[in-house]
Amino acid sequence: MSRSPGTGAAILATLSHARYVISGNPVTAFAFMLLGLLLFCAVFGPWIVPFDPLASDTAATLKAPSLRHWFGTDALGRDVFSRVVAATRLDLAIAVFSVALVFAFGGLAGIAAGFFGGWTDRIVGRIADTIMAFPLFVLAMGIVAALGNTVTNIVIATAIINFPLYARVARTEASVRREAGFVMAARLSGNSELRIALTSILPNILPIMMVQMSLTMGYAILNAAGLSFIGLGVRPPMPEWGIMVAEGAGSIISGEWWLALFPGLALMLAVFCFNLIGDGLRDIVDPQRRT
Amino acid sequence: MIQLPLLNVRDLTVEFSTRRGIVRAVRNIDISIGKGETLGIVGESGSGKSVTSYAVMRILDRAGQIAGGSIHFAGLDLRAASERQMVDLRGREMSMIFQNPRAALNPIRRIGHQIEDVLRQHAQAGSADAREKAIEALRDVRISRPEERYSAYPFELSGGMCQRVVIALALACRPKLLIADEPTTGLDVTTQKAVMDLILELTRARGMSTILITHDLGLAATYCSRVVVMEKGEVVETASAAEIFAAPRHAYTRKLMRATPRPGIGLRDLLPDENRAGEALPASAPGAPLLTVSALVKEYPRAEAGLFSRFMKPDAAGAQPFRAVDGIGFDIKRGESLGLVGESGCGKSTTSMMLMRLIDPTAGSIIFDGEDIGSIPARDFARHPMRKRIQMVFQDPTDSLNPRYSAARAIADPLLRLGACEPRTLRARVEELASLVGLPGDLLDRFPHQLSGGQKARVGIARAIALNPSLVVLDEPTAALDVSVQALVLNLLADLKAALGMSYLFVSHDLHVVRLICDRVIVMRAGRIIEQGRAADVLDHPKADYTKELIAALPHPPAQPAAR
Structure with missing residues (x-):
């Protein structure tokens, strides 16, 4: 393989650049550590937790945080720590799948709009406008209510409300590059328009889309938790941060603050983590915009 | 003392x-x-x-x-x-003038206000006399009708005009020192002369000191x-x-x-002695016409009138379309290199785009090797067999390379799409092309940002010649390069043409370069051909007034080098 040294060197160069950015930016390093922790919980969570997140224990209901129950127990005697850790998988899965879905559809629609222009641009633009015309959370509620109260539909609803963001970023980036010299050169080399869009435009706007993905990931988590907070999508007794906050919210007045606090903290950390990574990725991808 | x-x-x-x-x-x-x-x-x-x-x-x-x-x-x-x-x-x-005048001006503020800002910042004017002084500053830089221009926005002015405004800004407070950083790069030669003459004149009149960075x-x-x-x-x-x-x-x-580049020398004279690899190959005598263009026209519709003006002036909707190229005709012979010269906006880029079949002409024919390629829609031309035979080298070597493609991938692109080149021989062909354009083989796996300007230009040239085209359009291929690199690239282009028997259409605004590399020259202005003929004849004995003006605007150093 004569190509591999070049590719290998390119990967090494990217890694060393990433290391350079991270070493100059400890916040990003911290965010990546946090991401590692989240992923670890998502993958191994159900196996490493001390208690079964679904098992109730009537002998130990509404216990305050202690050495045995780090985050305390809820009204059914379930261990809050185990439930918070176990919920990571579901919350991250919703976010990852919805972002992947919107990236595929929104990104491609945006590239088509920006690159081909004309009617494609108008249609994609108006679809995005229509979605933006609704209060997004209300729209998501409506979609889940209409399609049916399932986790899949939460994913779809979250993807739909993020569509305008992706379509518009991709459209702008693609239309900037539409008249670039390398696109014309690709035409002269006999590439079809579709191939140019996929091989010349898409790879070049991918870094910017990655940043966008990381930033919307936090938003997607929040949105999913919000939907389950109001009782849509995920159903009890499944552990999920939004439901847990909803269930615990009523008990705050009666003094059981730990029920809502810990899942809320987990939610906050996850959103925080993805936003920081988004900023860090932007620095890696595009040092010019660094602030 | x-x-x-x-x-x-x-x-x-x-x-x-x-x-x-x-x-x-x-x-x-x-x-x-x-x-x-x-x-x-x-x-x-x-x-x-x-x-x-x-x-x-x-x-x-x-x-x-x-x-x-x-x-x-x-x-x-x-x-x-x-x-x-x-x-x-x-x-x-002390004031400074930057290279890109448009970038130096605030696009959404009237130029007169921008000058007032500077005056007030340094307490050179109060609110009562600011307008007057700003107009005065515009008049000083020879802007005609300064009272009207006072309320113009930068986008309403030409590049040369913008640079005058920038000079007016820089000189508004009568500084002792002016630093001009490439003030005329990107401007046409006649504009360059006007701007430089202005700077020199103001320097003398005000007793300023000027540093010209170029x-x-x-x-x-x-x-x-x-x-x-x-x-x-x-x-x-x-x-x-x-x-x-x-x-x-x-x-x-x-x-x-x-x-x-300067008059009275050959291409090889540009190179240092140690780089001279023998004399230039004798260019083969131009043969039969390869490309014949006749009555070529490209029209663009005028900017769509706004709702308000359409309502107020219903007859304005039928405005004449803008003719970027206005009925030109010329031919390029086999093995010939033809220079296309003119200032920005003269239609030379539009012409080359039409020849490349990237845009469709409004009228006229482009006969290439007996076939009217002008009638094939640009959209379908990518799959046409003629596509291989007309290729192009772009002006900006950085912009014309996909940042995500390695040099080898960029050169291989036309081979993969059009070349019917077998995958086994692809790498060998790419290496052959790289050595042809003098690109070291170990650079082939690098990405554009890891290459120098000259190396990127070589990649662009290798890509253009990969399919052995009959005609290569060179759109200011050396405009973005340093002079020493330009010297190497120009020689490379001349050698490749002689070795591969291609024809060139060399689009440029640099008359010295055109003189070195072209057999014949076409001078364009406002979409029309003003003058055409043998390069030496046109450049040494121009007939049209416009050509004379262009040649007169070239910088004339005080003395030519004695020994060359």
Whole structure:
């Protein structure tokens, strides 16, 4: 393989650049550590937790945080720590799948709009406008209510409300590059328009889309938790941060603050983590915009 | 007696801290400029000429710092000056003009207001007389009808006009020192002459000192009394303009001068002696016409009238479309290179785009090797068998390479799509092409940002010749390159043409370059052909007034080098 040294060197160069950015930016390093922790919980969570997140224990209901129950127990005697850790998988899965879905559809629609222009641009633009015309959370509620109260539909609803963001970023980036010299050169080399869009435009706007993905990931988590907070999508007794906050919210007045606090903290950390990574990725991808 | 210089830079060192450690952009340089003097700083990209001027203005970016030496301006130590003092000095005592005039102006503010801003900032005008003084400043830079232009926005003005406004801004407070950083790069030759003449005239009239930073030795020698030549952060030679042309002392100056295209030399004369690989191959005599263009027209609709004006003036909707190319006709013979010359907006790019079949002509025919390719829609041309035979080298080597493709992938692209080249032989063919254009094989796996400008230009040329085209359109292929690199690339192009028997359409605004590489020349203006004929005839004995004007606008250094 004569190509591999070049590719290998390119990967090494990217890694060393990433290391350079991270070493100059400890916040990003911290965010990546946090991401590692989240992923670890998502993958191994159900196996490493001390208690079964679904098992109730009537002998130990509404216990305050202690050495045995780090985050305390809820009204059914379930261990809050185990439930918070176990919920990571579901919350991250919703976010990852919805972002992947919107990236595929929104990104491609945006590239088509920006690159081909004309009617494609108008249609994609108006679809995005229509979605933006609704209060997004209300729209998501409506979609889940209409399609049916399932986790899949939460994913779809979250993807739909993020569509305008992706379509518009991709459209702008693609239309900037539409008249670039390398696109014309690709035409002269006999590439079809579709191939140019996929091989010349898409790879070049991918870094910017990655940043966008990381930033919307936090938003997607929040949105999913919000939907389950109001009782849509995920159903009890499944552990999920939004439901847990909803269930615990009523008990705050009666003094059981730990029920809502810990899942809320987990939610906050996850959103925080993805936003920081988004900023860090932007620095890696595009040092010019660094602030 | 010793008169104190206005600006005295001694032993200046500027460092930039980068991830690969500290880079010294400027090393121990000495520059001084007296009152009323015009000094040229000449060097190729990376020579530190701009960094020097930024250091003087104390506008280095955060990573850069003055590591040693001193800068004295009118007796004031600029290194020790506070930022507050510097703010006061900039614009009032020393001003700067940047390369891109459009970028230097606020696009959403009327130009008159922008000049007023500067005047008020330095308390040169109050609200009562600001308008008057701004108009006065516009008049000083020979802007016609300054009262009307006062309320114009930058986008309403041409590039040359914008640069005048920038000069007006810079000179509004009557500074003692003007630093012009490539003030005419990107402007047409006639505009360049007008802008440079203006700067020189104002310098004389106001007793200012001017530093002209440029890559063009000819320009510096024409307009400056003294020239400083910089290479890799060091001053290699300082001499009067006449001296530097008559007897350059440093080897680098000689190399730079030799590489500058000028009348009365051949292509090979641009190269340093050690690079001369024999005489140029004799160009084959041009054969039968390969491409015949007749009555070619490209029209663009005028900007769509707004709702309001359409309502008010219903008959305005039927406005004449804009004719970018207005019925031109010419032919290119086999093995010939034809120069297409003109200033920006003359339709030369539109013409080359139509020949390349990237855009459709409105009317007229393009007969290529017996077939009217003008009638094939541009959309379908990518799959047409003729596609292989017409290729192009783009103006900006950076912009024309996909940042995500390695050099090898970029060269292979036309082979993969059109070449019917077997995957097994692909790499060998790419390597063959790379060696043909003089690109070292170990650079093939690099990405564009890891290559120098000259190397990127070679990749672009290798890609264009990969399919053995009959016609290559060269759209200002050397405009973005340093002169020494330009010399190499021009020679490479001439050698390739002789070796592969291609025809060239060489689109350029640089008449000196066209003279070196083209057999025939077409001069275009406002979409029409003004003059055409053999390159030597047109450039030495122009018939049309416009051609004469173009040639007169070229910088004329005080003396041509005695020995070449």
